[in-house]
Amino acid sequence: xxxxxxxxxxxxxxxxxxxxxxxxxxxxxxxxxxxxxxxxxxxxxxxxxxxxxxxxxxxxxxxxxxxxxxxxxxxxxxxxxxxxxxxxxxxxxxxxxxxxxxxxxxxxxxxxxxxxxxxxxxxxxxxxxxxxxxxxxxxxxxxxxxxxxxxxxxxxxxxxxxxxxxxxxxxxxxxxxxxxxxxxxxxxxxxxxxxxxxxxxxxxxxxxxxxxxxxxxxxxxxxxxxxxxxxxxxxxxxxxxxxxxxxxxxxxxxxxxxxxxxxxxxxxxxxxxxxxxxxxxxxxxxxxxxxxxxxxxxxxxxxxxxxxxxx
Amino acid sequence: xxxxxxxxxxxxxxxxxxxxxxxxxxxxxxxxxxxxxxxxxxxxxxxxxxxxxxxxxxxxxxxxxxxxxxxxxxxxxxxxxxxxxxxxxxxxxxxxxxxxxxxxxxxxxxxxxxxxxxxxxxxxxxxxxxxxxxxxxxxxxxxxxxxxxxxxxxxxxxxxxxxxxxxxxxxxxxxxxxxxxxxxxxxxxxxxxxxxxxxxxxxxxxxxxxxxxxxxxxxxxxxxxxxxxxxxxxxxxxxxxxxxxxxxxxxxxxxxxxxxxxxxxxxxxxxxxxxxxxxxxxxxxxxxxxxxxxxxxxxxxxxxxxx
Numbered sequence: 001x002x003x004x005x006x007x008x009x010x011x012x013x014x015x016x017x018x019x020x021x022x023x024x025x026x027x028x029x030x031x032x033x034x035x036x037x038x039x040x041x042x043x044x045x046x047x048x049x050x051x052x053x054x055x056x057x058x059x060x061x062x063x064x065x066x067x068x069x070x071x072x073x074x075x076x077x078x079x080x081x082x083x084x085x086x087x088x089x090x091x092x093x094x095x096x097x098x099x100x101x102x103x104x105x106x107x108x109x110x111x112x113x114x115x116x117x118x119x120x121x122x123x124x125x126x127x128x129x130x131x132x133x134x135x136x137x138x139x140x141x142x143x144x145x146x147x148x149x150x151x152x153x154x155x156x157x158x159x160x161x162x163x164x165x166x167x168x169x170x171x172x173x174x175x176x177x178x179x180x181x182x183x184x185x186x187x188x189x190x191x192x193x194x195x196x197x198x199x200x201x202x203x204x205x206x207x208x209x210x211x212x213x214x215x216x217x218x219x220x221x222x223x224x225x226x227x228x229x230x231x232x233x234x235x236x237x238x239x240x241x242x243x244x245x246x247x248x249x250x251x252x253x254x255x256x257x258x259x260x261x262x263x264x265x266x267x268x269x270x271x272x273x274x275x276x277x278x279x280x281x282x283x284x285x286x287x288x289x290x291x292x293x294x295x296x297x298x299x300x301x302x303x304x305x306x307x308x309x310x311x
Numbered sequence: 312x313x314x315x316x317x318x319x320x321x322x323x324x325x326x327x328x329x330x331x332x333x334x335x336x337x338x339x340x341x342x343x344x345x346x347x348x349x350x351x352x353x354x355x356x357x358x359x360x361x362x363x364x365x366x367x368x369x370x371x372x373x374x375x376x377x378x379x380x381x382x383x384x385x386x387x388x389x390x391x392x393x394x395x396x397x398x399x400x401x402x403x404x405x406x407x408x409x410x411x412x413x414x415x416x417x418x419x420x421x422x423x424x425x426x427x428x429x430x431x432x433x434x435x436x437x438x439x440x441x442x443x444x445x446x447x448x449x450x451x452x453x454x455x456x457x458x459x460x461x462x463x464x465x466x467x468x469x470x471x472x473x474x475x476x477x478x479x480x481x482x483x484x485x486x487x488x489x490x491x492x493x494x495x496x497x498x499x500x501x502x503x504x505x506x507x508x509x510x511x512x513x514x515x516x517x518x519x520x521x522x523x524x525x526x527x528x529x530x531x532x533x534x535x536x537x538x539x540x541x542x543x544x545x546x547x548x549x550x551x552x553x554x555x556x557x558x559x560x561x562x563x564x565x566x567x568x569x570x571x572x573x574x575x576x577x578x579x580x581x582x583x584x585x586x587x588x589x590x591x592x593x594x595x596x597x598x599x600x601x602x603x604x605x606x607x608x609x610x611x612x613x614x615x616x617x618x
Contacts, residue, residue, distance in 0.1 A: 027440060027441065030434050030438050030440060030519075031434060031440060031442075033430040033431055033433055033434050033519075033520070034431050034434060034435075034446070036427045036430060036431070037427050037428065037430070037431035037490060037494065040423075040427055040483065040486060040487045040490060041453065041487055041490060041491070043483075043487070044483050044484045044486070044487030044488070045453060045458065045487045045488060045490075045491075047468065048458075048461055048464055048465045048468050048484075049456075049461065051464050051465075051467070051468045051471075052461050052463075052464035055464045055467055055468075056464075060467060109362070112358075112362075113359070113362065116355045116358055116359050117359070119351055119352055119355035120352060120355040120356040120359050121352070121356060124356055124359060124360070125359065127363070128359045128360070128362065128363040128366070131363055131366040131367055131370065132362075132363075132366050133599070134370060134596065135366055135369070135370065137544065137595055137596055137599045138548070138592045138595065138596065139547065139548035139550070139565075139566055139591060139592055139595065140548050140549070140550055140566075141548075141550040141566045141569055141570055142373070142569070142588040142591060142592050143369075144550075145373075145569075145573065145584060145588065146369035146370065146372055146373050146588075147369055148384075149369070149372055149376075149384040149385075149581070150368065150369045150372065150384075152384040152385075154383060154384050154385055155384040155385050156368055156369070156372060156384070156385045156386040158385075159385045159386070159387075186365070186366065186369065218351070239455070240455070243455050243456070243457050244457070246457040246460060247457030247458070247459045247460045249459060249460075249462075249550075249551045250550045250551055254570070267460065268457075268459070268460045268462075271460070271461075271462075271463045272462070272463065274463075275463040275466070276463075281463065281466075281467055284463040285463050285464045285467070287463075288460060288461040288462070288463045288464055289461070289464070291457065291460040291461065292456065292457065292458070292460055292461050295455070295456050295457040295460065296452075296456060298455070299451075299452050299455035299456060300452070302455060303448060303451060303452060303455075308451060310443075310444055310447035310448055310451065
């Protein structure tokens with residue numbers, strides 16, 4: 001911004017025409033278009049978050065007198081939450097699910113696909129890319145059913161493994177977490193692939209060529225030249241996929257219902273189970289609050305570290 | 312799905328719209344021929360085919376089961392083809408009403424989000440305001456929040472506000488959750504429309520909202536379409552929100568209807584489940600192709616999350 005501040009509230013910037021109005025009034029009329037957005041966000045986004053904070057300090061039940069007239073119980077829900085082994089197990093499950101499926105699975109596979117597509121014949125790369133994208137664009141519940149069928153005891157995976165005599169693993173019961181992790185990789189890799197494909201296409205080919213002329217082999221070129229050049233895309237994408245994965249519910253719910261027991265209950269699934277299966281809405285709300293706080297911390301770290309341009 | 316559906320960085324036919332997105336640099340035409348090129352090309356192709364098969368199999372299960380008279384959970388080539396699965400779900404209760412409900416919710420959410428978003432993006436794009444940075448950071452922060460993780464308190468809030476089972480309530484909630492990303496994308500699209508044209512309009516005495524309507528909006532039509540489709544697709548595929556907030560069968564969108572159907576008929580009806588899945592998925596797949604044409608491919612996404 002080259003123009004200096006002229007008066008409070010009327011910075012120069014892109015606004016080069018000055019219309020005859022007083023600064024304060026003009027700033028006010030200019031913010032009017034923001035009002036509908038602010039109202040919508042305040043009621044339906046900030047509202048639920050504040051309500052969540054409040055609700056987590058009540059003993060609200062799903063039905064009965066505690067549903068109609070819940071008591072304020074302060075931090076009781078949090079006290080029992082932090083003493084609850086199931087909660088800590090769920091925190092651990094959430095960490096494993098997020099790290100394995102988003103940070104490792106989707107990002108590594110997404111990057112791999114983006115790189116391979118540039119090396120392989122174009123038609124093949126596009127065709128495979130289309131398959132990956134279809135898995136991501138289709139409605140989540142449909143993807144969840146397809147993956148449920150795939151991992152079922154009589155499903156496709158066991159049919160294929162049956163050919164080599166390994167076809168009787170009950171994936172969804174024995175290793176439910178592994179199954180939902182693989183499912184989430186299948187579902188979400190397209191996002192990372194598209195981000196990395198766009199990022200790689202912005203790297204000028206001359207730089208990679210220069211590195212190769214200087215004697216770097218392909219691997220060195222990729223790890224020491226290309227990757228550092230797109231590190232912003234990588235960190236942005238890592239953060240976004242982490243946060244998206246933190247909120248995943250449908251795939252886990254359809255495939256395992258969080259079970260057996262709570263063996264694959266990430267925090268959103270556990271919150272649902274506590275609230276609607278065991279009718280402890282206040283307790284479920286406390287879990288939801290913890291989840292959104294974790295998400296908030298991640299978001300703040302992301303914004304602080306990456307300092308995205310907002311202008 | 313044909314090979315042209317997903318543009319690569321080097322520009323497939325899908326990218327020819329290319330008005331809103333940035334043109335990809337470096338068309339990746341290999342200029343330095345390397346002796347290892349053909350072997351690495353082969354290895355890359357082999358790996359891609361393997362990964363592709365893993366992605367194809369669950370999709371193929373849906374396609375093949377939908378025309379299989381005796382579908383199971385395992386993918387198999389049907390011994391005879393049938394349309395009876397489609398015929399069986401081709402009725403008001405199982406297909407048309409849920410799809411209609413999905414359409415109402417998704418169109419409502421998409422239009423509400425884009426209208427509110429465009430109006431809000433205008434001052435953010437055109438003026439410098441004191442609270443601008445703070446506002447944009449808040450928007451970015453809200454974009455990142457895993458808001459669906461808190462459906463439990465949203466449920467009790469909706470009970471309190473008597474909005475449970477209300478289509479309007481669901482539309483407003485979904486619009487609020489998609490608004491941060493929409494404002495972010497719309498502002499980026501709007502920034503690429505030069506301001507000089509509006510200055511002329513301002514000099515001629517047009518108000519800012521009039522300048523927005525008559526000058527900026529027509530110039531950013533592809534961007535608006537991208538955001539519209541982006542929000543529509545999100546709402547169309549959303550299961551968790553209506554699952555919690557929509558309680559009666561006649562209001563439930565397709566995502567919830569299909570879940571209830573599966574819960575009721577379970578293992579005997581995989582063919583019908585697959586047939587319905589296809590009817591339900593086709594609209595968003597088509598819309599995705601439309602965005603590719605409009606936005607110059609993967610850059611639409613990159614524009615949305617540009618760090």
